[in-house]
Amino acid sequence: MTAQRPSIRLQDKWLDALLPHVADMGWTDQAAEVSMREAGIGSDEAALAAPNGISDLIERFFGRAEEGMLAALDEQDTSALRTHEKVAAGIKAWLGALEPHREAVKRASARGFLPWNTSDAAQRTWKTADAIWTAAGDTATDYNRETKRGLLSAVLPPIVLYWQNEPDEADLDAFIAKRLENAMTFGKWGSKIAKPGLELLDRLRGRGDDG
Secondary structure: OOOHHHHHHHHHHHHHHHHHHHHOOOOHHHHHHHHHHHHHOOOHHHHHHOOOOOHHHHHHHHHHHHHHHHHHOOOOOOOOOHHHHHHHHHHHHHHHHHHHHHHHHHHHHOOOOOOOOOHHHHHHHHHHHHHHHHHHHOOOOOHHHHHHHHHHHHHHHHHHHHOOOOOOOHHHHHHHHHHHHHHHHHHOOOHHHHHHHHHHHHHHHHHHHHO
């Protein structure tokens, strides 16, 4: 196993102390300060772990969900699934990794985990879409890659919002399947229409990289 970078180890230590406070305090600087003290993290370590403050901890929170998704998929045999079924399995595994922290997801959504709100959120949603598509075996490197991830980025927020209402599993599966069907249909005939929106999303992601 590859050793974690010191900054990641500190982020995880900090995040473990932070998450119990998020339900009451949200993803706030106050919650970060309280949990930093509880975790025994000094100011120099905090600067190493999260130079951008709470946004870095939100990033790590969703990054850990992607790691959980990959671990869950490793335990599944998806070889017989069609591509869209593999994508759906990835979404379900990702939501499963987020399940213990529904309130934290809700609070992150309120703070901007929706791709039409902020460049950081667009970048984060894109990373999740990329992780899901990559886990599904997609190796495209051309414009098709951007289209797939852009369309999935567009349907992830409504899926998360629906999941937050705690539907039963059959209803959630049906909702995910319908959103993916809509995205695939749009992708077949709407690439010319989608291109400006995808280019905008790409620019927003670029700003997030610069900021």
